[in-house]
Amino acid sequence: MRTSPPCSPAWRTSSRPTSAWTSPSTTDRTGGAAVPSVQPVPPIAADVLLVLLLQLGLLLLLALVLGRLATRFGMPALVGELGAGVLLGPSVLDHLAPGLAAWLLPKETAQFHLLDAVGQFAVLLMVGITGMSMDLSLVRRRVATAAKVSVAGLVVPLLLGVAAGLALPATLIGPGADRTVFALFLGAAMCVSAIPVIAKTLMDMNLLHREVGQLTLAAGMVDDVFGWLLLSVVSAMATTGLRAGDVARSLLLLVVFLVLAAVVGRRVVAAVIRVASRSPSQGTLVAAVVVLLLALAATTHAMGLEAVFGAFVCGILIGSTPSFDPARLAPVRTFVLAVLAPVFFATAGLRMDLTALRDPSVLLLAIGVLLIAILGKFAGAYIGALASRMSHWEALALGAGMNARGVIEVIVAMVGLRLGVLNTVTYTVIILVAIVTSLMAPPVLKLAMARVPERPGERARARRVAVEAPGAAGTSTVHADD
Numbered sequence: 001m002r003t004s005p006p007c008s009p010a011w012r013t014s015s016r017p018t019s020a021w022t023s024p025s026t027t028d029r030t031g032g033a034a035v036p037s038v039q040p041v042p043p044i045a046a047d048v049l050l051v052l053l054l055q056l057g058l059l060l061l062l063a064l065v066l067g068r069l070a071t072r073f074g075m076p077a078l079v080g081e082l083g084a085g086v087l088l089g090p091s092v093l094d095h096l097a098p099g100l101a102a103w104l105l106p107k108e109t110a111q112f113h114l115l116d117a118v119g120q121f122a123v124l125l126m127v128g129i130t131g132m133s134m135d136l137s138l139v140r141r142r143v144a145t146a147a148k149v150s151v152a153g154l155v156v157p158l159l160l161g162v163a164a165g166l167a168l169p170a171t172l173i174g175p176g177a178d179r180t181v182f183a184l185f186l187g188a189a190m191c192v193s194a195i196p197v198i199a200k201t202l203m204d205m206n207l208l209h210r211e212v213g214q215l216t217l218a219a220g221m222v223d224d225v226f227g228w229l230l231l232s233v234v235s236a237m238a239t240t241g242l243r244a245g246d247v248a249r250s251l252l253l254l255v256v257f258l259v260l261a262a263v264v265g266r267r268v269v270a271a272v273i274r275v276a277s278r279s280p281s282q283g284t285l286v287a288a289v290v291v292l293l294l295a296l297a298a299t300t301h302a303m304g305l306e307a308v309f310g311a312f313v314c315g316i317l318i319g320s321t322p323s324f325d326p327a328r329l330a331p332v333r334t335f336v337l338a339v340l341a342p343v344f345f346a347t348a349g350l351r352m353d354l355t356a357l358r359d360p361s362v363l364l365l366a367i368g369v370l371l372i373a374i375l376g377k378f379a380g381a382y383i384g385a386l387a388s389r390m391s392h393w394e395a396l397a398l399g400a401g402m403n404a405r406g407v408i409e410v411i412v413a414m415v416g417l418r419l420g421v422l423n424t425v426t427y428t429v430i431i432l433v434a435i436v437t438s439l440m441a442p443p444v445l446k447l448a449m450a451r452v453p454e455r456p457g458e459r460a461r462a463r464r465v466a467v468e469a470p471g472a473a474g475t476s477t478v479h480a481d482d
Helices: 046-072 077-088 098-104 109-132 136-141 143-167 179-191 195-204 211-240 244-277 282-302 307-319 326-350 354-358 360-387 392-403 406-419 424-449 458-468
Strands: 025-027 034-036
Touching: 046 077, 046 098, 046 109, 046 326, 077 326, 077 406, 077 424, 109 282, 109 307, 109 326, 109 406, 143 179, 143 211, 143 360, 143 392, 179 211, 179 360, 179 406, 179 424, 195 211, 195 392, 195 424, 211 244, 211 307, 211 392, 211 406, 244 282, 244 307, 282 307, 282 326, 326 406, 354 360, 354 424, 360 392, 360 424, 392 424, 406 424
Parallel strands: none
Antiparallel strands: 025 034
């Protein structure tokens, strides 16, 4: 069989530009007119595939081992999974074995983008699952108190984050943003909570049936929704600039998407779930859910908004569909949360450079941003709780629960790095905020709730909380150790 020389592959023999899917025209054996022949896209190079497989296998193995080790010591698995990336990234392996690091984790953009693609797919499914665990009826039942706590828990950290962004040195601003966009993004990062972390913490501590637990979930849900809205707007600003017309267009597209999602999307999602649920095979529903999540993620991405926002909204629509049975999604949850999520967090850890914290000025800035993040959430939730006539210890417990950032903060940091709003140093600081705030929640909750007497009706709620609360449908499976 005749082959073309390596420097001139068969699909590049023409000087005329051709599509990756077609090759130059050829003449048939009868001497007739030229007939275009179609050649397949060249497969991924063997060495590139080998490196990708080794990367995925090693990252997953280390993430699982370190994640289990973290839980043994009472820490979220998120800490260990991020630690896997830290060990293999510029913080450790680059210094201990630079040759091995250069081969296993080459700095070539194309190679790293393959690993990134797996992480992006993982995060879309993970955020979608988080949206499915949202219980909107819980927010409606406690709308007044939840609104006060959530609004204060949004406004205070937002203002503190924006102020910090305006005051931080210019060396911390990413290459793709100006100071205003950076400040707004930092404010958005300070706003978010992490429903998966909050819900799992409350379940582990047997607090899900308590009034404080229910209100923490309700307020956290509202914060998450507005946090994604704000992140989408700021991301659009980072992409299009700060021109008033572009910002107004982004806000208009955001409103249009939400209206269409509520009016048209809800019906379409309900119809797809209803039809897919009739199939005796679990695979049909699993595939339908994944397609819906990717479709809405692609929609918001095409509109100039964040793809994760589309996946989050889609998850809410799926979870609120009457015919939706969360138990039938066990296969996709298991795969996403046991395989894809650890790989994503390990990949996030690869981008952390803890050696930057050796600089005393950077370390002080990191501590300052961490204190602002903690103070903003605690103060906001505390003020909102006192305004609702809750006790000091109840307000403290609410602040502790909503302060946990976990997986959501990691996703926000990844978005900021991808957009160029954050650089490696600020990205590392935001990841530290996610880890420290998640570690703080359990001990502070234990201290505060030990001083909050059980209210009438809470024991009755304990018997039905598995049905009423998000934990019944998705919390126990939403990255349980985050």
